[in-house]
Amino acid sequence: MYDVAVVGQGPAGGMAALRLSEAGHSVVSFDRKKRVGDPVHCGEGLGKIALKHTGYPVGDWAIREVEGNRIRMPNGKSVGLMSPGYSVHRWGLDQSISDDAVEAGTTRHEGIRVTKVNRDKDGWILSSKDGELAKAKQLVVAEGRVPNIVTQIGLKGNEKLRLLPGLQYKFKKDDVDFPDTDYFDFYIDPRYADGYIWVFPRNDIFNVGIVATNGAKAGLDYFCKEHMSVDPDKRIESEIGHRQNGGLIPRDGPIPFFSTKDAYVVGDAAGLTNPITKGGVHVGMLSGQYAAIAIQNELGTGELVPPSHSVNCHELRGQYWEKCEKALHPDLESHVWYDRIMKRQPWTQQKFVDQSKLIYSLDKRILNLIGEIYDGNNYSKLPWLKMLGVLIKNPDLLPMAGKLLKIKSSLKVTETYGW
Numbered sequence: 001m002y003d004v005a006v007v008g009q010g011p012a013g014g015m016a017a018l019r020l021s022e023a024g025h026s027v028v029s030f031d032r033k034k035r036v037g038d039p040v041h042c043g044e045g046l047g048k049i050a051l052k053h054t055g056y057p058v059g060d061w062a063i064r065e066v067e068g069n070r071i072r073m074p075n076g077k078s079v080g081l082m083s084p085g086y087s088v089h090r091w092g093l094d095q096s097i098s099d100d101a102v103e104a105g106t107t108r109h110e111g112i113r114v115t116k117v118n119r120d121k122d123g124w125i126l127s128s129k130d131g132e133l134a135k136a137k138q139l140v141v142a143e144g145r146v147p148n149i150v151t152q153i154g155l156k157g158n159e160k161l162r163l164l165p166g167l168q169y170k171f172k173k174d175d176v177d178f179p180d181t182d183y184f185d186f187y188i189d190p191r192y193a194d195g196y197i198w199v200f201p202r203n204d205i206f207n208v209g210i211v212a213t214n215g216a217k218a219g220l221d222y223f224c225k226e227h228m229s230v231d232p233d234k235r236i237e238s239e240i241g242h243r244q245n246g247g248l249i250p251r252d253g254p255i256p257f258f259s260t261k262d263a264y265v266v267g268d269a270a271g272l273t274n275p276i277t278k279g280g281v282h283v284g285m286l287s288g289q290y291a292a293i294a295i296q297n298e299l300g301t302g303e304l305v306p307p308s309h310s311v312n313c314h315e316l317r318g319q320y321w322e323k324c325e326k327a328l329h330p331d332l333e334s335h336v337w338y339d340r341i342m343k344r345q346p347w348t349q350q351k352f353v354d355q356s357k358l359i360y361s362l363d364k365r366i367l368n369l370i371g372e373i374y375d376g377n378n379y380s381k382l383p384w385l386k387m388l389g390v391l392i393k394n395p396d397l398l399p400m401a402g403k404l405l406k407i408k409s410s411l412k413v414t415e416t417y418g419w
Ligand SMILES: Cc1cc2nc3c(=O)[nH]c(=O)nc-3n(C[C@H](O)[C@H](O)[C@H](O)COP(=O)(O)OP(=O)(O)OC[C@H]3O[C@@H](n4cnc5c(N)ncnc54)[C@H](O)[C@@H]3O)c2cc1C
Pocket: 007, 008, 009, 010, 011, 012, 013, 014, 030, 031, 032, 033, 036, 037, 041, 042, 043, 044, 045, 046, 112, 113, 114, 115, 142, 143, 144, 145, 148, 149, 165, 166, 167, 168, 209, 245, 246, 247, 248, 249, 266, 267, 268, 269, 273, 278, 279, 280, 281, 282, 284, 418, 419
């Protein structure tokens, strides 16, 4: 009987396994991939703040630093989200976290798909198509975007129909006509339905990808030809031998409950990806860390104390403070504490999800006007006078003002937690 079983070794499951093994617990982990991290489902951008928040050190999987992110409007003008980050080998990051967990004591099984979990009086029994795999007192569900185990433990998972497809190519810089800058660029245009194109510079390569509700391949091919002057067929193989990569991304916000007795849902499995950027590594790692705190408490080796970076009661003021203290009381059952603290994060609020979606409802003209107003400035430095000028010339925008301010507040959360 293990203390903890972790299903999935992406960044969320890897982080949970690492922190629990470090705390001295016996942990067994499974991943259906033959080698953790391969294939990649990612644009391979990560904010530096993700490492600060999780205390995970930068490694040689980080291949280039960028100064920040720019949301580019159809007219090319941009709004900045200036949190610095890295272009990463995503397979390297996932392997690094999971390998560290193994080093700390986790027993890892790769190439094994957990098909079933049951509970008996002692704990969880995990099985594959070939029979029983392991028993564990506590369970971490880190299976990524497609729900299977989540629903078996009685929780509601991401709805498959609400997943957004993503696709990415890599090009040698010499093969494209495109400026090499120290920024991650996101091209928003209603042409890329409910989504955007990203261009992430690496050392001698550009990662170019798309998320869109429909026509993803057509949209990406169009961008390559029209904006980078390159035939999509010129894309190159990745370091691990794939000519393209992609996958599905939760886009509608978190699942209603993050835990049930002795079982914790983390990362994409909990629907945590950012509704604007669709980035989910940062919050995935964070949720793995929170689950580890709750489980340590349950197993008697830790207390229900949030890590210092988290939004805890002391950051809230006035009437909310008392309510929050009560809600996160250290005498709570561990899984209830996990569910509550997750629900108190700025990135799990329904308000944030709703505000974030607004940006994809704007038409081209409005996006261009926002670009005109900001013209490269950071989202937080709204040039009020310029905005006034644009509003006077475009009075039909006035009723939109409330919507635009809501988008601005969702960008605040995104700047910190979006990648
Ligand atoms: C095209 C694309 C681009 C993206 N770009 C970015 C980006 O640039 N930055 C960013 O932060 N995020 C990005 N994301 C989102 C990010 O990849 C996810 O949010 C992140 O991977 C979530 O981590 P996770 O550990 O929850 O899930 P995953 O990384 O999906 O890991 C889940 C793991 O569980 C395993 N698994 C699943 N079911 C089972 C089972 N039954 N048994 C055993 N193993 C199982 C899988 O093999 C997988 O390894 C992108 C996503 C896509 C699809």
